[in-house]
Amino acid sequence: MKRILTMAVVMGLASVAQAATVDQIRLTPGEITAKEAVGAGAGTSGVAGIHTTVLLGDPAKPGLYTIRLSIPANTTIQAHTHRDNRSAIVMSGTWYFGYGSVAKDAATKPLPPGSFYTEPGGVAHFALTRAEPVVVYITGFGPTDTVYLNAANDPRDKWRNHDRHSQPFPVLTRTVVGQRKWII
Numbered sequence: 021m022k023r024i025l026t027m028a029v030v031m032g033l034a035s036v037a038q039a040a041t042v043d044q045i046r047l048t049p050g051e052i053t054a055k056e057a058v059g060a061g062a063g064t065s066g067v068a069g070i071h072t073t074v075l076l077g078d079p080a081k082p083g084l085y086t087i088r089l090s091i092p093a094n095t096t097i098q099a100h101t102h103r104d105n106r107s108a109i110v111m112s113g114t115w116y117f118g119y120g121s122v123a124k125d126a127a128t129k130p131l132p133p134g135s136f137y138t139e140p141g142g143v144a145h146f147a148l149t150r151a152e153p154v155v156v157y158i159t160g161f162g163p164t165d166t167v168y169l170n171a172a173n174d175p176r177d178k179w180r181n182h183d184r185h186s187q188p189f190p191v192l193t194r195t196v197v198g199q200r201k202w203i204i
Contacts, residue, residue: 067096100173111156117145
């Protein structure tokens with residue numbers, strides 16, 4: 021009986037989630053490029069140089085979201101997980117993507133434009149670019165997060181112990197659910 025009740029609750033929650041409304045959005049590539057891109061945000065790696073554009077929803081809040089990641093050439097994102105199940109499409113460049121607890125070049129699969137992949141919730145994965153930049157669209161159901169398997173690999177903590185007085189200009193170090201923390 022408990023099992024049936026649990027399944028009924030889960031199914032009810034799933035139908036409520038599916039019933040959430042989604043705004044009508046139509047964006048051309050030029051309109052997407054014109055949208056504000058930020059550095060680290062909910063569900064992103066925090067690696068310097070990666071730009072995130074939110075296309076739909078808010079990855080920090082409950083509900084469907086889609087983000088566009090622009091990753092520069094010669095970038096490595098170390099092994100990490102997300103709490104939500106995500107799917108993605110490679111839009112440009114070749115994305116070297118792998119699953120596992122340590123980022124290993126040999127464990128990646130080259131994904132050219134038009135490729136599809138998943139990031140199952142709680143499953144460690146990593147990625148890298150080589151000589152060309154990459155654009156990836158990722159869709160999930162928030163709120164999302166990013167947890168590095170090795171905390172020392174988390175680039176968002178790079179400035180945690182940095183001497184703020186030696187920094188000549190403000191640097192964005194972390195985005196926390198709609199709040200940006202600056203070192204000045």
